[in-house]
Amino acid sequence: MKKLSSKRYLLWAGILVILIVLPLLFNTAFSHHIMTMMCIWALLGMGWNFIGGYAGQISNGHAIYYAFGAYANAMLLQWFNLSPWIAMWVGCLLSAGIAFLIGKGLLRFRGHVFAIATMAVAECVRLIFINTKAVGGATGVYIFSAKLNPILYMQFSSTRTYVYLYMAIVVCVLLFVRWLNKTKFCYYLRAINGNETAAESAGINAANYKLLAYMLSAVIVSLAGSLYMQFMLYTDPSMILTSNISMMIVLVTVMGGVGTVYGPIIGAIVLTYISEYTRVYLSHYNGLDMVIYGVLVILIVLFIPDGLISIPGRIKRHRERRHTAGKEAPAK
Amino acid sequence: MNSILQVNDATKKFSGLMANEGITFHVDRGEIVGVVGPNGAGKTTLFNSLSGVHQLTRGSIIFDGTDITKLNSHKICKLGIGRTFQIPQAIVTLTVEENVLIGALCHTNNMKEARQHADETIEVCGLAALAKKPASILNVAQKKRLEIARAYATDPKLLLLDETMAGLTATERVESVKLIEKINAKGVSILMIEHNMDVVMRVSNRVIVLDAGKVLAIGTPEEVTSNEAVINAYLGGGKKDA
Numbered sequence: 392m393k394k395l396s397s398k399r400y401l402l403w404a405g406i407l408v409i410l411i412v413l414p415l416l417f418n419t420a421f422s423h424h425i426m427t428m429m430c431i432w433a434l435l436g437m438g439w440n441f442i443g444g445y446a447g448q449i450s451n452g453h454a455i456y457y458a459f460g461a462y463a464n465a466m467l468l469q470w471f472n473l474s475p476w477i478a479m480w481v482g483c484l485l486s487a488g489i490a491f492l493i494g495k496g497l498l499r500f501r502g503h504v505f506a507i508a509t510m511a512v513a514e515c516v517r518l519i520f521i522n523t524k525a526v527g528g529a530t531g532v533y534i535f536s537a538k539l540n541p542i543l544y545m546q547f548s549s550t551r552t553y554v555y556l557y558m559a560i561v562v563c564v565l566l567f568v569r570w571l572n573k574t575k576f577c578y579y580l581r582a583i584n585g586n587e588t589a590a591e592s593a594g595i596n597a598a599n600y601k602l603l604a605y606m607l608s609a610v611i612v613s614l615a616g617s618l619y620m621q622f623m624l625y626t627d628p629s630m631i632l633t634s635n636i637s638m639m640i641v642l643v644t645v646m647g648g649v650g651t652v653y654g655p656i657i658g659a660i661v662l663t664y665i666s667e668y669t670r671v672y673l674s675h676y677n678g679l680d681m682v683i684y685g686v687l688v689i690l691i692v693l694f695i696p697d698g699l700i701s702i703p704g705r706i707k708r709h710r711e712r713r714h715t716a717g718k719e720a721p722a723k
Numbered sequence: 724m725n726s727i728l729q730v731n732d733a734t735k736k737f738s739g740l741m742a743n744e745g746i747t748f749h750v751d752r753g754e755i756v757g758v759v760g761p762n763g764a765g766k767t768t769l770f771n772s773l774s775g776v777h778q779l780t781r782g783s784i785i786f787d788g789t790d791i792t793k794l795n796s797h798k799i800c801k802l803g804i805g806r807t808f809q810i811p812q813a814i815v816t817l818t819v820e821e822n823v824l825i826g827a828l829c830h831t832n833n834m835k836e837a838r839q840h841a842d843e844t845i846e847v848c849g850l851a852a853l854a855k856k857p858a859s860i861l862n863v864a865q866k867k868r869l870e871i872a873r874a875y876a877t878d879p880k881l882l883l884l885d886e887t888m889a890g891l892t893a894t895e896r897v898e899s900v901k902l903i904e905k906i907n908a909k910g911v912s913i914l915m916i917e918h919n920m921d922v923v924m925r926v927s928n929r930v931i932v933l934d935a936g937k938v939l940a941i942g943t944p945e946e947v948t949s950n951e952a953v954i955n956a957y958l959g960g961g962k963k964d965a
Contacts, residue, residue, distance in 0.1 A: 585816035
């Protein structure tokens with residue numbers, strides 16, 4: 392493994408200090424809510440990135456796995472009094488299984504057809520949840536109980552605890568993604584995304600790798616769903632299983648930088664910040680928050696199509712071009 | 724067995740169109756075999772059948788003792804058949820180095836080993852100066868060379884080259900011929916579709932001539948060029964009168 396240079400050590404140490412200090416510095420329930428949601432959206436983006444970013448299969452139905460993760464925690468607690476520390480992994484397994492079945496059927500499609508098909512499946516799942524009383528139907532499920540052990544059942548009274556715990560989980564997933572990014576698996580996914588015919592002719596079983604990517608993305612999104620459930624302690628299909636959620640998952644990654652390690656985190660930070668602040672401060676002007684939010688998203692996607700993560704590279708290239716142009720300019 | 728590839732009665736029909744019909748030939752180990760024929764003769768269809776892009780309607784393909792008639796592209800590649808495409812299929816989202824790495828990962832999970840193999844292949848194929856460049860910025864000649872490099876990195880026993888000289892300048896063609904000969908010298912058998920007759924005659928041990936989906940002639944370059952049927956197919960019988 393490559394050793395980190397001292398500059399990089401300092402950078403990571405600085406980031407760690409910021410992560411520790413931020414929740415203390417902005418010590419309000421609203422700030423903690425935003426930070427927690429940033430963590431959840433970062434996980435959602437990192438998960439979707441495997442199928443949408445690396446493999447290039449635009450799934451518009453990842454709210455399914457978000458919901459499975461959330462409902463797994465809720466229902467396993469209600470039915471078997473199972474701790475969410477275990478239930479979230481059961482949710483991940485369940486999501487991987489569902490993703491296997493859906494992926495086997497849908498991944499034979501490409502492009503728009505796959506995008507629409509995943510959206511249609513998500514809509515079907517939403518209707519099933521609404522009409523299934525066993526999982527709370529349209530009214531949803533509520534899991535808060537003051538009697539439960541807060542640590543064992545992940546129901547903390549302090550919002551700051553959620554922030555620290557979720558940040559730690561995001562860091563763990565990030566390290567995993569960073570490691571995976573340099574493995575055969577991710578190179579193969581990028582090759583499939585770039586040119587599936589060429590990839591197949593170089594010995595890549597594209598169908599299997601796409602299915603694996605879809606399952607992995609479902610697992611990470613499901614984990615985010617479980618964490619969301621533990622933070623909100625309530626959910627219903629209209630809250631978690633809508634096409635809006637699926638679109639937001641795509642948007643987080645697209646805005647941050649598709650197919651990159653850090654893009655989804657940047658996207659999550661910016662999008663959550665914009666959406667939460669416009670929602671809170673502009674919601675009394677009916678719909679204005681959504682208009683501003685939408686316009687900002689359009690502007691970013693229009694003018695920075697490679698995502699926010701590409702900005703430093705763009706600035707560097709611009710400077711280099713100016714530098715070269717300056718050298719080539721004839722002396723007067 | 725000296726043959727690395729044995730094709731028997733290869734027939735491919737697309738709805739009403741008979742693209743290949745009853746094609747039978749073999750490629751010996753270490754041999755370079757040229758495939759020529761007018762446009763629409765079924766050369767690329769034959770390559771697609773050999774590399775598993777589509778399956779034969781009738782007939783069989785035996786590669787190195789294994790029946791690969793019904794296998795997919797990726798399985799055929801793993802068995803030892805690498806291929807390039809008529810229209811270069813560079814993976815434009817990756818760099819030159821990464822494109823070759825994809826091929827090198829065919830037989831190993833070890834990234835270090837694969838990178839080393841990719842570097843060696845890049846060197847052999849003369850792409851070292853472009854290694855870090857994105858494949859999207861390459862010109863046609865470089866993309867064709869990259870395709871050969873990616874296919875060669877999979878450690879093939881047989882390389883299928885589909886018009887690797889098309890669109891190249893005379894100098895680039897000379898370089899490309901040198902590369903093909905270098906790869907062949909390392910023991911890789913080569914089956915190449917080529918329109919450039921100078922190249923075919925120079926490098927091929929044998930030549931297969933296709934016309935309207937059927938084999939018109941098989942033989943050494945000298946035999947084929949003096950074959951009446953081939954002259955008629957290519958020149959419409961006009962050579963005699965000329």
